[in-house]
Amino acid sequence: DSGVTQTPKHLITATGQRVTLRCSPRSGDLSVYWYQQSLDQGLQFLIQYYNGEERAKGNILERFSAQQFPDLHSELNLSSLELGDSALYFCASSSMGETQYFGPGTRLLVL
């Protein structure tokens, strides 16, 4: 158990819909990272937050957005969903910035 929690574990929705994925980092970790893992594109870094502020952006679509709240939990919002957005979405957290601890992921299926 990494100490990072993600909800929900599974999510099934339809094209065009909007969903929110939630992540609670390890106690004391200030940094949160979001990744997308799919069969065709592998593990893709989406975005990083540090203590509430956006720190780095990766291959995140404009339809996707994220935020980190004062209690340090983070949410990833995915809107206007397409079939190709079906993937595993991981959250990771870190304290000193070196080692990232990954949550169990949210499996999103868009039908």
Place this chain on the structure above:
Amino acid sequence: AQSVTQLGSHVSVSEGALVLLRCNYSSSVPPYLFWYVQYPNQGLQLLLKYTTGATLVKGINGFEAEFKKSETSFHLTKPSAHMSDAAEYFCAVSEGGYQKVTFGTGTKLQVIP
């Protein structure tokens, strides 16, 4: 910009044989290097990491990796494969601190009984 190349998307070894998973990196500054393992339907778990100091790093489950600056490599090895080692392995590089970590494309390890 930093990057990671993992040679071989699939590697098969016999149980008890040497495991060697290859990773080469590119970084403009002294890198921080990581190996993560992902078991089916689970998140990534840190196996080992190199930041500074001793170039031979020992990790969990009997794995180790050696940082070779001259070869820009950080290959992962284990003397004797076990069935439970079957998983996907990711090499990653960072410039340290809170800098972005770049992951390789992963290598799926199959262990044949």
